[in-house]
Amino acid sequence: MDQLFLALALVFNDLKGMSWFHLQLAQRPAEDAEAISGYNGQRTGMLIQSIRMIAGIIHELLELLRKFEDTLKDSEVRRVLGTVDVVARKQWRELVALANGKEGKSSELAKALMRVRHVTFHYYNPAALAVGYEDHFLSGRADPASAAAYFSDGETMERTRFYYADAAAHRMLEGMGGLSGGRDPAKAVAETARIVNEAIKPILIEFIRQRRKAARGKGTGT
Structure with missing residues (x-):
């Protein structure tokens, strides 16, 4: 229980x-939005990277909840859920259900998590990245960033980056636009982080509150 929380x-x-x-x-x-530069390449690459990292964290959360499925049925968790408000309780139960493959497709949380699952499924998938690469460099795009597979062979790690890999990942994410209701998938995944944390926070706060209350009770001999 303590490990989970x-x-x-x-x-x-x-x-x-x-x-x-x-x-x-x-x-x-x-x-400059149109300029091909190390700065622009680093910035764009790290933006896409941060989205993939967020998706990866959410994926690990779902794996954590799946692993602790039995623990989540414990009476202490039920007491916590019985104390939080209705919205928090619904979000938490939906999060746990989705982690265990019992997914409803109507709620905001369910739709958001389904998008993230799709991103993480393709996280280092060579075939999906190759499709993104072909879309960026071999589909006849006219923008300067598609003219060549750029990279920077710097003298340090900080000055080195393989921009073409970032471009492939970017196009891979763009190809998932249909899963985000036509929205930018990067923005959709970032928004999912907020939704998930709103589901986690009240459960954590109530768990801590009840543990502190129990500790005070033991301290006074009640």
Whole structure:
């Protein structure tokens, strides 16, 4: 039980941190939207990377909930769920159900998690990346970024990046637009982090509150 809730707290922090990182990158202006430069390439690549990291964290959360399926039926968890508000309880139960393959497709949370599952399924899938690569470089696009498979062979890790791999991942994400209701898949995944954390937070806070209450009771001999 303690291991599960400790891990859930770390998931919350990781999603918050990666969402903040993504936001900071998104708010940094490009040098020139059309310019081919190391700065623009690094910025765009890390934006896509942050989205993939967020998707990966959510995937690990679902795996965590699946692994602890029996623990989540414990009486202590039921007490926590019985105390939080109706919305929080519904979101949590839906999250657990989705983790165990019992997915409804109507709610905002369900739709968001289904999108993320699709992203993580293709996380390092060579075939899916190859499709993205072909779409970016071999489909006759006229934009300068599609003119060549760019990379930077710098003297340090910081100055080195394989931009063509970022481009392939970017097109791979764009190809998932149909799963996000026509929205930008990158924005959709970032929004999913917020939705998931809104489902986790009240459960964590109530768990801590009840544990503290129990500890105080033991301390006073009640």
